[in-house]
Amino acid sequence: MMANDTIDQDASDTLAAVARLLRHAAVRAWAQAEADGPRSHLHLLGLGIHTASCQAVAMLPADADLKGHPPAQDDVAQLLRAAEELTRSIPVLDQTAGISPLVVAICDLVREATP
Amino acid sequence: MNAQDERSVGELLLDADFSTRQVLMDVTGQDAPAMLRTWGEVVQSASELWASLPQPVHGGTGPIDGVTMARLEAMSLGMHRTQVRRGWPGDGPADERLLHVAETLTRAADLIGRRGGHIRPTDTAVRADLDAARMRIMHTLYVGAHGVGVAAREHVADVELSTRGKSSRESRGVPRGQDAISRLAAFEQLAGAYVGNRFARAAQGEHVRGPYGSERLQQALIGWDIQAHRTLAATPTAPNLLLTARTQAGIATAAGAILHAGARTGHVDTHAYQHRLAPSLDATQEAWTHVADRWAEMTSPADRTDLDLVHAAGELRAAVREVAHDKTTWARPDVMAGRVDLGEAAQHLQQALSAAVDVACVIRDVAAQDANLTGPARAMSHRANADIDRATERGHRGEDVVWVTPGDVYANRTVTIPEPVRAGLVDATDTLVQTASNAMSAASCLDRATQDRPTGSGQEATAPRSRRHEALTPMAQVSPRVARP
Incomplete structure (x- = not known):
């Protein structure tokens, strides 16, 4: 897969944190979905969050640090809101092409996850 | 407009961006009429702000030029004319959140007009700032159009449900809403192409009438x-x-x-x-x-x-x-x-x-x-041991084997x-x-x-059998492989 080697360090670090939050949110959504059973609508919410995290990772350089401890929150909606708030400090530039659809995807997911 | 507002152009642009995000996170179908009434003002304000930004000294015509904004403005005007002709959504209150976005963009344009008109973008850093401002404006329109589109889709779904079986007069909100959805989708794709939306297929200004349902x-x-x-x-x-x-x-x-x-x-x-x-x-x-x-x-x-x-x-x-x-x-x-x-x-x-x-x-x-x-050594070691333990519980006792070396586990290397x-x-x-x-x-x-x-x-009649057969895809017609013994 292509990696983005032109993104600046601050934006890269922030985006990596966004990717980690989304990844954790997807894991939590799927864990809840599996507990609820095969008919839970949360399976598709988890899928949406996972695809958003794939979008975020695709924007990062190959050596981006995506490890680290999972976030403390377990609430999916809170994790998504935290991810959206982090994206606010990422500039919208050629080097961060893809941030706009990612922002839209996260905002859509927040709406979908918030009762 | 708040006379005390001393925010910079950059801060105003961020405010407009964050406001459209908030709209998108909270939007419902009930918001659609007011949002559709107000959306044109947002685009108009964005266009004026765009025009107020100092132009490239040598008339550069890279991707950062005014063509996209001009097309978006034309699309917005087209939507407005259709709304007037069809009488929908008609008179009524504006959407306060989008109004705030429009006012914020207008405030930024005023600020540039009063204080920044003399700027000549010869310096690289200044040109980069201007490019960033244009990107932020386009991003705001992209997010905003998506939000209005979500509202319109939910509104149409609500109208469809509430007018099922009723007269075409009562359900006329459906085709009107669908037209707005198509135009907003085209708008969103065009703005999205500008901000580097690698997932979008840039529409060449035409109405996008994708399949639905x-x-x-x-x-x-x-x-x-x-x-x-x-x-x-x-x-x-x-x-x-x-x-x-x-x-x-x-x-x-x-x-x-x-x-x-x-x-x-x-x-x-x-x-x-x-x-x-x-x-x-x-x-x-x-x-x-x-x-x-x-x-x-x-x-x-x-x-x-x-x-x-x-x-x-x-x-x-x-x-x-x-x-x-x-x-x-x-x-x-x-x-x-x-x-x-x-x-x-x-x-x-x-x-x-x-x-x-x-x-x-x-x-x-x-x-x-x-x-x-391959997989990470720790997860592979853990999984191998768990599977061996499970086999042992079922009565299959194997030899004690180290499946992943301690060194690989320690460094969590990628292993076969x-x-x-x-x-x-x-x-x-x-x-x-x-x-x-x-x-x-x-x-x-x-x-x-x-x-x-x-x-x-x-319900409407299903497609005739002949059409259903045409719809079969090569993939669906592939016979499944026989399960391996």
């Missing part, structure tokens, strides 16, 4: 199936296999919800649904989920997933949501039935369940034969998957192929159920 579901299922085969043939990596399995699990879940609605509304045989379809769909969903969990263990956080596969999964999810979701959960059966012909949707799902058997076979072949499968992990993976995918085949067999009743469904149910 069961036709969109059908296309998304076919598109997914084709892309999954392509991706797994070229790059059968753990992240791609994970997304494939999760998406297939999602298809099984969605099939359960849509067919349940079909059974409740007389489009699917209730007995067949309860006694054959539902149990087999549950079983295949669980098998896909189990296999996905296995692939997830073999991924690292930095692993990349094929973006074409991501896009296909995203479109499939969006198509399912359009049919089967209502805000944060499944829509009621009667609501789903009001949106699409559930008999037709059942046909598409039947084909998808057939195609799923082949995807399962491809995944099993990768699990059994791909010598390049140990033999017990592969054996567990093959077992899981064998079960997957079996459950997918069972679901396909159970779903074969859908053809008959659709043809036998009661008439006068308030």
Whole structure:
């Protein structure tokens, strides 16, 4: 897969944190979905969050640090809101092409996850 | 306008951006009329701000030029003229949040007009700032258009539901809303292309009238199936296999919800649904989920997933949501039935369940034969030991073998998957192929159920048989491979 080697360090670090939050949110959504059973609508919410995290990772350089401890929150909606708030400090530039659809995807997911 | 407002242009642009995000996160169908009334003001303000930014000294015409903004403004004016001609949404209150966005953009334009008109963008840093400002304006329009489009879609769905069976006069909000949705989609794609939306297909200013309802579901299922085969043939990596399995699990879940609605509304045989379809769909969903969990263990956080596969999964999810979701959960059966012909949707799902058997076979072949499968050492060691322990509990006592070296575990290096992990993976995918085949067999009743469904149910007639046959895709017609002994 292509990696983005032109993104600046601050934006890269922030985006990596966004990717980690989304990844954790997807894991939590799927864990809840599996507990609820095969008919839970949360399976598709988890899928949406996972695809958003794939979008975020695709924007990062190959050596981006995506490890680290999972976030403390377990609430999916809170994790998504935290991810959206982090994206606010990422500039919208050629080097961060893809941030706009990612922002839209996260905002859509927040709406979908918030009762 | 607040006379005390001393924010910079950059801060005002961020305010406008964050306001449109907030709108998008909170929007509902009830907001649509007010948002549609106000959207034109947002675009007008954005256009004026754009025009107020100092132009390149040598009249540069790179991607950062005014052509896109001019087209967006023209599209917005076209929408406004249509609204006036059709008398919809008509007079009424404006959307305060979008009004705030428009006012903020106007404030930024005033600020530049009063204090920044003398700036000549000869300096590289100044040019970069201006480019960033233009990008932020376009991004704000992109997010805002998406939000108005979401409101319009939800509004149309609400109107469709509330005016079902009523006169065309009462339901005229539906075609009006659909026209607005198409225009907003074109607007969004054009703005998205400007901000580097690699997922969008730039519309050349024309109205985008994509399929929706069961036709969109059908296309998304076919598109997914084709892309999954392509991706797994070229790059059968753990992240791609994970997304494939999760998406297939999602298809099984969605099939359960849509067919349940079909059974409740007389489009699917209730007995067949309860006694054959539902149990087999549950079983295949669980098998896909189990296999996905296995692939997830073999991924690292930095692993990349094929973006074409991501896009296909995203479109499939969006198509399912359009049919089967209502805000944060499944829509009621009667609501789903009001949106699409559930008999037709059942046909598409039947084909998808057939195609799923082949995807399962491809995944099993990768699990059994791909010598390049790797995973993080710690997860592989843990999984190997867990599978060995499970085998021991079943009475199979093997030799004590170190499957992953302590050095690899310590450094958590990427290692070739140990033999017990592969054996567990093959077992899981064998079960997957079996459950997918069972679901396909159970779903074969859908053809008959659709043809036998009661008439006068308030739904449009399903496509004639000849059309249904034309809709079959090559993937769906592929016979499933025989399960490996």
